[in-house]
Amino acid sequence: MAYADTRFLTRRRALSARLAGMRIDEMLVTNLNHVRYLSGFSGSQGALVLAKDLTAEISTDGRYTTQIGEEVPDIEAIIERPSPQALLKRIEGPRRVGFEAAYVSVADLEKLQAVCQEDVTLVPVTGLIEEIRLTKDNTERLRLIEVAELASQAFDELIAAGELAVGRSERDIAADLEHRMRRLGAERPSFDTIVASGPHSAKPHHTAGDRILRRGDLVILDFGAHSRGFNSDMTRTVVMGEADDFSREVYDIVLRAQLAGIEAATPGTRLVDVDAAARSVIEEAGYGDYFVHSTGHGIGLEVHEGPWASQHGEGTLAEHMTLTIEPGIYVPGRGGVRIEDTVLITQGPARIITPARKELRVV
Secondary structure (H helix, E strand, O other): OOOOOHHHHHHHHHHHHHHHHOOOOEEEEOOHHHHHHHHOOOOOOOEEEEEOOOOEEEEEOHHHHHHHHHHOOOOEEEEOOOHHHHHHOOOOOOEEEEEEHHHOOHHHHHHHHHHOOOOEEEEEEOOHHHHHHOOOOHHHHHHHHHHHHHHHHHHHHHHHOOOOOOOOEHHHHHHHHHHHHHHOOOOEEOOOOEEEEHHHHHOOOOOOOOOEOOOOOEEEEEEOEEEOOEEOOEEEEEEOOOOOHHHHHHHHHHHHHHHHHHHHOOOOOEHHHHHHHHHHHHHHOOOHHHOOOOOEEEOOOOOOEEEEEOOOOOOEOOOOOEEEEOOEEEEOOOEEEEOEEEEEOOOOOOEEOOOOOOOOEEO
């Protein structure tokens, strides 16, 4: 059978090769992001079985009969639910079948075991598909660039339209930003938009509430757009009306830290060293205790995925990985600053794909 999109076959081939090396005959894939990654199916219910010889079956329910035929023309579809059990009970042993241990509860595992033939053994597997997903193919990179530029444009339009203004609430500004992202083509926000003003800006993950923006406030806006399965993530911090010495000082430190992290994000660099490049700038300025999270994470089908740039990060960067660089300083009672870009790792300097300007904006 002809394959509709060679990207998915290439990914399944990479997984099959790893299965063979682990003496696993087949892999049951239940994480919906991974089902989509390996097949192209974007429905909200389904599962996939892939064998080490590259044969595959996919399952969903009757709501997606037409959709799965259009999106996955190259894999036999079983229209039955629950889909994982529908696929497992078709497997004849003796077989060792891997399952995604990170996404299967104990209760779910009992249900899976109940439908297996006696000579079918379920084997927990962790991180196998995530490892393949670390590097992005050309189509993934293009879609990530598109959705990042979309969100960045929405932010610039929000500023230009005067919608980020004193007297408006955090909640209204978040709604306006999300509306602009949708108007530009987003299917939805990647996550709940953060608009954290004044003392709320000292909380890294404050959700947009009813507080009214006031003159002199630091305002952190952390947002992203989701389109065609891919996500963006960026943060900008602005000052309302006028910036005092504290705001200017902290903003300058965070910007220097962020630029140092971006400069360090090159192939072969250890992830702990990317974190250290940004963190050391903040520590040397005397604000180390107020940088309370990691420097960054990968982004793709999920908002937060590997690689992880942190003080405990493992591994090194490689070409075609993604990474956010997002240092911050959060001083309780005074406010905070975070600046975040998403970058693509290239053979040269990291490519910033969230292009909104980063110098301190007083709006």
